[in-house]
Amino acid sequence: MAYTYILLSKMRNKTYVGSTVDLKNRITEHNSGKSTFTKRYIPWQLVYSEEFDSIQEARKREKYFKTAAGRAFTKKYIPR
Helix, strand or coil: CEEEEEEEECCCCCEEEEEECCHHHHHHHHHCCCCCCHHHHCCEEEEEEEEECCHHHHHHHHHHHCCHHHHHHHHHHCCC
């Protein structure tokens, strides 16, 4: 299984979109400061995730969320 996820910074009104095969571990890495971008905005909260059969599918969805249409989706459906 693979996942696309959206995190929300509890400190600032920032979101982060990513994909992984180990969602629980990846969120722990983000909150431990092991990711260059996300360490500036710790702590992070998981606000959305989708499960896929392959990492390729998850990355495709991640790329969608980084487009204008994907950002519009997150603004509409993801609480801040």
